[in-house]
Amino acid sequence: MKKKDIVKLLQDYKQGTLSEEEAAAKIAEVPFEEMQFAEIDHHRELRQGMPEVIYAAGKTPEQVRDIFASLYSHSDGNLLATRASREHYDKVLEKVPEAEYDETARLIYLDRDRSLQRDENHQILILTAGTSDVPVAEEARLTAYLFGNVVKTCYDCGVAGIHRLFAHLPEIKAANVIIVIAGMEGALASVVGGLTDKPVIAVPTSVGYGASFKGVAALLSMLNSCAMGVSVVNIDNGFGAGALASKINKLR
Amino acid sequence: MKKKDIVKLLQDYKQGTLSEEEAAAKIAEVPFEEMQFAEIDHHRELRQGMPEVIYAAGKTPEQVRDIFASLYSHSDGNLLATRASREHYDKVLEKVPEAEYDETARLIYLDRDRSLQRDENHQILILTAGTSDVPVAEEARLTAYLFGNVVKTCYDCGVAGIHRLFAHLPEIKAANVIIVIAGMEGALASVVGGLTDKPVIAVPTSVGYGASFKGVAALLSMLNSCAMGVSVVNIDNGFGAGALASKINKLR
Amino acid sequence: MKKKDIVKLLQDYKQGTLSEEEAAAKIAEVPFEEMQFAEIDHHRELRQGMPEVIYAAGKTPEQVRDIFASLYSHSDGNLLATRASREHYDKVLEKVPEAEYDETARLIYLDRDRSLQRDENHQILILTAGTSDVPVAEEARLTAYLFGNVVKTCYDCGVAGIHRLFAHLPEIKAANVIIVIAGMEGALASVVGGLTDKPVIAVPTSVGYGASFKGVAALLSMLNSCAMGVSVVNIDNGFGAGALASKINKLR
Amino acid sequence: MKKKDIVKLLQDYKQGTLSEEEAAAKIAEVPFEEMQFAEIDHHRELRQGMPEVIYAAGKTPEQVRDIFASLYSHSDGNLLATRASREHYDKVLEKVPEAEYDETARLIYLDRDRSLQRDENHQILILTAGTSDVPVAEEARLTAYLFGNVVKTCYDCGVAGIHRLFAHLPEIKAANVIIVIAGMEGALASVVGGLTDKPVIAVPTSVGYGASFKGVAALLSMLNSCAMGVSVVNIDNGFGAGALASKINKLR
Amino acid sequence: MKKKDIVKLLQDYKQGTLSEEEAAAKIAEVPFEEMQFAEIDHHRELRQGMPEVIYAAGKTPEQVRDIFASLYSHSDGNLLATRASREHYDKVLEKVPEAEYDETARLIYLDRDRSLQRDENHQILILTAGTSDVPVAEEARLTAYLFGNVVKTCYDCGVAGIHRLFAHLPEIKAANVIIVIAGMEGALASVVGGLTDKPVIAVPTSVGYGASFKGVAALLSMLNSCAMGVSVVNIDNGFGAGALASKINKLR
């Protein structure tokens, strides 16, 4: 029930083509779901500047292509398809030739939103423990970038060679939000958490073997971090970390 | 090596009581740990306004009393002892009679920092699924308050009666950061995550029985949230959520 | 916004004390949550005849007493407080002297709803594997009874002495819904599931030791039942099984 | 020992070709297993209208073909082979050319039973959280259809965009039994359980990654649902949910 | 339907007081459950010489007393109540003053069956890794003894001091069945399994700490034994091991 419909109802009532009883009933019956949509649409405005996101895993290339193309024509913002394979990308190209693909991050994306203002004074920093964590980090980086942030990265600064981490103290101090990505024992999150007063988003990765149990060791380690200000997202969830970092980074 | 020591060194060198070789050696030997402390102290200034925190669990009442009293006299900020029992509190009272105790939140605290400016336009909202989650919520609430935030709470609005949650949509919209606290299946985090664009900190609680496995069901549920912008802290970790929410809430 | 409020709004508008703009705005702003409550109240009518339920665990005796007393005076239906201790009961008695207590089932209840029509042709049958499963079974039985069902029970008919189960084939055939309650290896659910075409609700119990892991062995066993028509509720969740059985049993 | 055998025995005894001793012994020796079969056959009649089901996984295409063909000629009802691959289907076609195959649901089936009366007033509703849950949902839908039910579906209405779910409130109210299918955190089951008084069958799916542990997170979430009236079947067990929903839906 | 009932039926039929139709129907309707009992009773004879067993855990002292007393008067065999506390025993003494109690093994028992012939040539040997495993071992020993076996024991011969085990090689060679009881890493089962050709029953115990997880480490170790001829019972299940060892030891 859009505003013009309400006005029409009021006028019909005033003119007597709608009885009081009828008008009251119509108002009381405003379909629940429409209210919801109104509710949500209002929300949507708040989301201005956020990319539309497609979770490609479990969807066929054709499905991703069609959703991507549909979002392409119905919005002006950035577009993002996560966990996408090259097969997905090839199909998307059929309908959206400007689409780009980052193989490491497994993201199909369209970087077209000129309204985004990336603020150099509010940087997101991404740290990884090792080079094997880079794909997850790149997913986080590109996500945060497409959400309109300045993103810095320092890869391969795990705690076993702690001087490599300390070489990046200036970046740590400069950051507004920090994403720490680590597999194996995930100790980097605690050490970084102790070096900053900014919020730290920890991403366990499935990197490791044996008793790392595909990221469980790092996940537990991060959940139990003795440092204040560390929270955790799902294993390998670079996209989630990037999106959350953006939400936090845009608070004023 | 404080500044006056460095100046002294330079003067000794100029006056010739210290050879160039000796002076260079001394500078090169600046004890690593002191540099560290300097580094950290610099940090400390950034932390201004943050309470000093004692983790009381696993410490004797006497230990907590002495640390509390020591912090009491060496700082002007708020003080906070988490996971504290009444036995801890009774001992603390011996040396710090102004200390207060919140039995539900299991916090001993001193709310004395007049420099804190609680900003009504940056509110932290705490939602719980049930009444059994309240102790964890109170720990988060009091923590965030002592860290200098305006905190609002809506308890007992779990998803099984979703109208109770929706009655609080205005508070959800008004919040800058949201803490969602839930045991059992922890579904509240996902629903709230879908209703807001602000960061959501999810706290699984050990509330529940059987296959809730003391919070594991809620923890996994929250880690796998289909909503964007949700991160998770340890089971029952109300303090951690409150401190992190404060860090995020103070970003500008 | 109740109906009279809507009528008032319409009249104000007609009389000109409310401009069209204002009236449209007010209608558009019908508080979301009120709509929700309306929605829910409609639901409530459907729930007619269902007892009001309080989950007592994690609530103080005073809290349970006050909620119980409040429901007592605001409804005419049966009342039920689950996982209640004798301390809870003693407090409830202060305000509701007619309340009864079943120590085995840990239920405080009020059996006063005379509108309930228990249908002998739609029986719920509860089977347990051993005598240690009886407390969970009694919780299910009394719940289903207070929800308005005829409930039959056959306790201690585990599969290791399968003749004890077969002696109850007539009851199994006569039942409309069957609840199977078992700890240890939980095999009873599969055997019963193979003997009936009616829905079987399986309740794993924490009975057992060693590698039963407080009900996990039975839970997994029941989830993997090779029999068609078996579903599972949480470990020791007698109340949940009783309530669900009632919902199913009342379908026509 | 069929009825004519018993009559023969009685007649032999009357005519003296069988002594009393011999007759009594024969009766006492009625083979246990035959009684059992009689027992079961009586059951079978109750099952009238239920399809014959083959679990194809772990069987060779030849085995499935032969069993399918055998059931085809010995019964008039619907036939169903679950977890079947296209290889299975190709073989089945050799002997039963009318057989159909649903690739998404992985079901080979024969929809020939004209005696089934699908009752529009007793609908089964299937809800999924995401599009990745659709294969499990289709398995449930086709199963319930072949068992003789009217089945409605609403896919992709997970709780992170709760308005999508609320748009389907009319279908939820119209349903007699509801199947909720969700992976990741499985929160949909609790939300739906709070919106209906009908039984809800929850199916966790292995959709998700990281700490979803192939459906375990959703499984635990659903078992711990705070909503009344929710029970759970095995991970990805669409067939089980469909068959159980049918059993419940046919109760009168 | 006992034999005399069948004979009566036949005679009634012959005399015409029962029509052929009626007689055939009655025979066809021989209650399923009675057949079962007959079946079982036949079994019972095979069980001759086996003690009657009560699982006391989860039963009240009064319940154990009454069952014990009932078995006492209805049989002549040995009696055994497992997982029994002294409270259980005190109550049993009220009705069965001859009952004995073994506090270590937590067994109430009556050793009165003079028909048992303990065969010195068929010995059961019980080995434990440490002294903490002794309560479980004593439960196994006394069980096997009351079932009518000669039982030998060698306690505290864990593999970390393997000479202690080797000192018992003669007993190992002399045994017909061996029970190995160990907590911690449970390695004793594999070593013994490699030294004998007789069946080895491994009992993991909950002895240990940390990552022993209350017997899980030993359980997994024993299940994965590289030695041929080792099978496993539940954690701490001394009774089960003793009863199974007796079953095996009596085979001829």
Place this chain on the structure above:
Amino acid sequence: MKKKDIVKLLQDYKQGTLSEEEAAAKIAEVPFEEMQFAEIDHHRELRQGMPEVIYAAGKTPEQVRDIFASLYSHSDGNLLATRASREHYDKVLEKVPEAEYDETARLIYLDRDRSLQRDENHQILILTAGTSDVPVAEEARLTAYLFGNVVKTCYDCGVAGIHRLFAHLPEIKAANVIIVIAGMEGALASVVGGLTDKPVIAVPTSVGYGASFKGVAALLSMLNSCAMGVSVVNIDNGFGAGALASKINKLR
């Protein structure tokens, strides 16, 4: 140190070519490991009639071929290579053309030991719950046969259709040792355990899906069996069950 060496030593000593001191020292130094081998060799005689066994998994076809060929020429008994692929078999054939291969059981074997006396009065019975359990069952069956036993099998008699099991009561009564093989919920072990007084060896299989966790559900179910006389071997360990059953079956 063989006997002739000892005699030589004694003679040298008597003849004085070896001093008392030297002789005593030599005896004291009898190499530990040789004693051990003697010990073991003595054992070996007890093992007479047992096949030599090679665990093929993790060995190259060439390795299996060479070990098989070596055992072939150094013994007269049966030979057995478990978990063997066709590639293993093809290589074995190069050196031992009489070797046979059972693809279902994944066993390469040589059935040549004419000294084995299979005793019809001591039968091993193998029961499976479903047809998917057959490969494990066949591994057990062929193993037990090659160890010199009469083996009977009843496949596909799971508890969901319990009449199929009861049709085999005569075989159950006739057996001396019973192997029960089941995946999913593994309930068959408990039901069979309640129907027999003979030892039952339970083998969980990795058959199933979802929360069966590759045999863990069945494993836990079997470990927690409420029936007396059931022990368990590792998941899918058909060989272990067959070898243990043989050890038990040969006891007299």
Place this chain on the structure above:
Amino acid sequence: MKKKDIVKLLQDYKQGTLSEEEAAAKIAEVPFEEMQFAEIDHHRELRQGMPEVIYAAGKTPEQVRDIFASLYSHSDGNLLATRASREHYDKVLEKVPEAEYDETARLIYLDRDRSLQRDENHQILILTAGTSDVPVAEEARLTAYLFGNVVKTCYDCGVAGIHRLFAHLPEIKAANVIIVIAGMEGALASVVGGLTDKPVIAVPTSVGYGASFKGVAALLSMLNSCAMGVSVVNIDNGFGAGALASKINKLR
């Protein structure tokens, strides 16, 4: 068979009171277990200087007293009873008044071995992450001391405040073996492992809550340490770490 027995045997043989046949048989029959003990006794000499150790947990105070007293009189070395309560100690005092008790470390001990030479150039360093880890650390410290080592400790230097750790770099460099004790996320082990080239023994502690799972998080973290040279002992196993550190520290 001690040396004099062998000499006696040889002499008897030479004198003819023992035939060659008899002598050879006796030598061949040297009881296996005695050889073993000899073997072990030889070992024992290597162990010179190691304390005798009693594991008190699971033993009665009387048992601990008697074993302690027995070791007291049969050796001259240090004595140590681990996991001992004050009740154990009170009993030990009855027979060994010089025994001491360390309540934090839960050790009863006797520090009397004057032959131990504690080498200042081979120090063991014990680091803990927090103060709650101190009891485990003290168990390790006192153990290593009683085994004859110089032990240094730095408690409460967890990674969240990494400057506290770096203040101890000189001690880290001075150490020959390092024990790192930490609960929660156990990250200290990796950081220390990266700062030293000496072996690091990591001890996870059960300190923490929620998803620390009583030390499992720290255990997994330490097993997956990205630093080279870290190995792990059981949760809370301070004694094990101390004893192993001593073994390593004494290598030359």
Place this chain on the structure above:
Amino acid sequence: MKKKDIVKLLQDYKQGTLSEEEAAAKIAEVPFEEMQFAEIDHHRELRQGMPEVIYAAGKTPEQVRDIFASLYSHSDGNLLATRASREHYDKVLEKVPEAEYDETARLIYLDRDRSLQRDENHQILILTAGTSDVPVAEEARLTAYLFGNVVKTCYDCGVAGIHRLFAHLPEIKAANVIIVIAGMEGALASVVGGLTDKPVIAVPTSVGYGASFKGVAALLSMLNSCAMGVSVVNIDNGFGAGALASKINKLR
């Protein structure tokens, strides 16, 4: 800030081109990270003789080639790339033709360091339980060799045939450090730990099936070893064991 920079600073200050204030500030600002590197470089000298190590898993062949080549030209020590495939090796060969490859150990290596002095009196012994453990053992062996140690191996001496282990007692006694590698139940670590006073490094392997859970059973077994002096590294972590053994073996 290298030494010449410090000298320059001092001279500038003395000459007055730098004020006291400025000089003091510069010294205080000595970049943290440079100090760190200095610190670390000092460390590096201690590491003399240790090979450079690349973890190849998760790196592309090109990446491994380039790092390998870079280390090749910048150091004189041995080089080692772990978890390397033949594809990695083929690429490495393009730039470092002298590189060798061990397919079993999956190591690319360069054995060129002539400064290493392998000490025959300090041997590392590697024992495996079975032949399937050999790849992990070879990784440990080659690692320890390239680190400059004399390494001995005894493969396939698992506890089920304990005489095979005892045949190697001389090697066990001769060793300075022992690595025990075992899958399945991992019992070998405890037995060896009981036979030696030297440190034992236990490596669980993922060898086994069913309830071995890819090495978890062996891991738990080893962590719970009842033998003193056993510590554990990650599942299949042969490199870690070899490097740690080398660290221990080089202590004097």
